[in-house]
Amino acid sequence: MTIWVAVVAQTIGTVLGTGLGVMLTSKSRALSWSAQFYLWLFKGTPLLAQILFFYSALPQMGLRLSLVATGLLGLGLNEAARMGDIVRAGLMAVPDEQREAAASLGLRPWITFRKVIFPQAMRTILPPLGNNFSYMIKATSLLATISFAELLRVSQQLAQSTTHALEAYCAASVWYLALITIWTLIQRRLEKKIALNGRDTAPAANVAVQALPDDIRPAIELPTSDAPVTIEARNISKQFGGHTALHPTDLIVRRGEVVVILGPSGSGKSTLLRTLNWIEPADDGDIRIDGESLPWRFANGRRVRRGDAAINRTRQRIGMVFQHFGLFKTYTARENVALGLIKLKKMPRAEAFAKAEALLTRVGLSKQVGAFPVELSGGQRQRVAIARALSMDPVALLFDEPTSALDPETVNEVLNVMTTIAHEGVTMVVVTHEVGFARRIADRVVFMEAGRKLMDLPVARAFSAEAPERFRAFLRHIDA
Structure with missing residues (x-):
């Protein structure tokens, strides 16, 4: 009975607590404040007082519950408050x-x-959840105060009826220790299985950006082409905290073009790239994908922001590879690549896995399809990210x-894959510091500094004496 009550009460508390945790992190004040009030109420009053309230006060209010329901209600609602903070x-x-x-x-x-956030959050949630369940096993003893026939209550009855209090309470203590020990072993196994790896993110560097002289004019020359425009950014701008x-x-x-964006750190090149698929919403301007506005729709002559679902549908047409890989840590390489196919394109699982394996083979990872990100080198992770984007x-x-x-030793394996993709005619926009790579594969080179586009030239002109002096100075600094 003790095990059953503990499991059911913990389940109630975990389910409610998960909802409370989501509400606590919600941008909606109504949801957040409601969850905070719940936590304030149930964490601020003793569990025993709550059990006695449900046992004695509810009948006076015309609501009569069985002993089992009273016990589960008291334990479960109290546990939900603790789990809310843990999930948050x-x-x-x-x-x-x-x-x-x-x-x-x-x-x-x-x-x-x-599929992504909660499985990773479980690595943080599981240890305190396990500790809470250990507490829950012992907390069932409080139900003895309402004559609920759990382990401690039965021990009390045995002690009174046999006058062998020492033996009865020692036996109860041994049972509690046994239950906690068994659960501790299970918890450790679960933690070991779910903790696939640690963090691998790096903090962004603080970069001081110098203002440009007002008289600088950008050097722009777009090559003549009949290829349709795939991505078009119009008057895009972005501020962060007044900067x-x-x-x-x-x-x-245009379709089939490879555009490489170069510039010093803090020049705005990554910000520009991230606005192209609206991962970083711009403050003003528009992004068009194959002629269709990504963030806006027009109704009655007015520009209205599209809903998240509509933005996501358009965004699916633009693949992105991140600096720090962005792989889902709880999934294998094959599962990382197949997730979008299964969830968005509704592809059968077997077919999605087959396509994922073909893409991983394409980037040279045929032997790593079942590996988790933690088991891969940095170059291999980035190639998985490229396969996922494709x-x-x-x-x-x-x-x-x-x-x-x-x-340095893994850079070339990623650049070689990107070069192969470029030669296959895939449209690419690349932010990089690899000048030699830009010379080899770029159709056009964009140079940015201090948040401004100062150059947009065909690659031959960009790396010639005709290039703007600030870009040539940048190249000299890189070579030095």
Whole structure:
């Protein structure tokens, strides 16, 4: 009976607590404040007082519950308050890059939560959840105060009827110790299985950005082409805390083009790239994918923001590879690549896995399909990320400094894969510091500094004496 009550009460508390944890992290004040009030009420009053309230006060209010229901209600509601804080901490512990990686695939918020965020949050949630269940086993003893026939109550009855109090209470204590020991062993096994790896994110560096002289004019020359425009940025700008990270900027990328964006740290190149699929919503301007506005729709002559579901559908057409990989840590390489196919394209699991394995083979990882991210090198992780981005058959790929987080010996394996993809005619926009790579594969080179686009030239002109002096100075600094 003790085990049964503990399991059911913990289940009630975990389910309610998960909902409370989600509410606590919600942007809705009504949900957040409601959850905070619940925690304040149930964490601020003694558990025994709550049990006695449900046992004695509810009948006076015309609501009579059985002893079992009273016990489960008291224990479960109290546990929900503790679990709410635990779930909140677990959700907050998941890096934002995981949400961004899911958003870049176009996964809906519920799928992102269920398949990406919550499985990773469980690594933080599980240890205190296990401790709470150990507490719950012992907390069932409080039900003895309402004559509920659990372990301690039966021990009391035996002690009174046999006058062998020492033996009865020692036996009860041994049972409690045995139950806690068994659960501790189970908990350790669960923690070992679910804790696949630790964090591998790096904090962004603080970069001082110098203002540019007002008389600088950008050097722009777009090659003549009949290829349709795949991505078009119009007057995109972005500020962070009063700092202008990206001044109004235009960018056109045609089908099959490889556009490489170069510039010093803090120049706004990553901000521009992240606005192209609205992972970083711009403050102003528009992004068009194959002529369709990504963030806006027009109704009655007015510009109205599209809903998240509509943005996600369009965003699925743009693959993205992140600087720090953005792989889902609880999934194997094959599962990382197949997730979007299964959840978004509704592809049968076997077919999705077959396509995932083919893509991993394409990037040279045929032997690592069943490996988790923690078991892969940095170069291998990035190649999995490239395969995942290709899985949705995107019209273009965005690369945000894909080699900056890699060891020097693994940079070439990623660059070789990117070169192969470029030669296959895939449309690409690449933010990088690899100047030699830009020379080899770029059709156009964009140079940015202090949040402004100062150059957009064909690659031959960009790396000639005709290039702007500030870009040539940047190249000299890189070579030095």
